[in-house]
Amino acid sequence: MTDTVLKLGKYEFKSRLFVGTGKYQTLDLMKEALEASGAEVITVAVRRANIGCKPGESLLDYIDKDKYTILPNTAGCYSADEAVRTAFLAREMGISDLIKLEVLGDKNTLLPDPVGTLEATETLVKEGFTVLVYTSDDPIIAKRLEDAGATSVMPAGAPIGSGQGILNPNNIRIILETLSVPIIVDAGVGTASDVTAAMELGCVGVLLNTGIAGAKDPVQMAKAMKLACESGRLAYLSGRIPKKLYANASSPLKDF
């Protein structure tokens, strides 16, 4: 069975794993992990440039722009206005109109503010951005974000950086049944099986950062995540057997 490409608005990707660039000990290690992950889309954050000292090497020096599509995020924004402002600055970097929209509601949980997220989605869609929006796994707000014009809705499997995996697969399942835009699990992934679980549910992709960057061997974990993503996708496309309460022998029971 051959898989189709993943379409997000006008963009097309073969890889379904999206990886972040944060928390790496060195930029060289990040570069190697990005390569091992096979990801085509990588996320970056927008921050004030440091004017206190001479700028060191730029993150962008380590990212081959012919190879990767850069997905800037609005991480760290706690209001729709702030997120919209950040999105405009990101677009001004001249790389693309893609934006991973995050409007956070609280510093401890890093859970999204649903009202601010919806407001910012409406504004950015009107302004011509391709909006990939981070949200909770609540199916109602997910649907509202789709209605607002988001290109992809990206529910968290678990809180950002928590590594808890897909805490409520039933909600993800309802989101997948209710929405028609591509669903990408964003955040909470701790290990390879979490990625597989998301893909087996029918998500079109998984976005993660800490699960790779925080692993003892990030490069090896990146490879594990890549295989897990492909594996889960293949299993989803293959159609798993239904779960049954009783046994069903694999070997013939008669004619010994």
Added chain:
Amino acid sequence: MQITVNGENKEFSTGTSLSELLKSFDFDERYVAVELNRKIVPRVQFSEKLLVENDTLEIVTFVGGG
């Protein structure tokens, strides 16, 4: 003249262009986006944009993130 750059007050000579200011901090123009008094300045205008007393600049760049 006083210019606020990323929240810090800095002194520049009158007639300094945005391009010159960025250069003074060793910023690579390709790697930054700039707001002048909360309005984005397109990169193509960096060299012609002359700064005036009390301008406020916000200079951002991409950093690692998820």
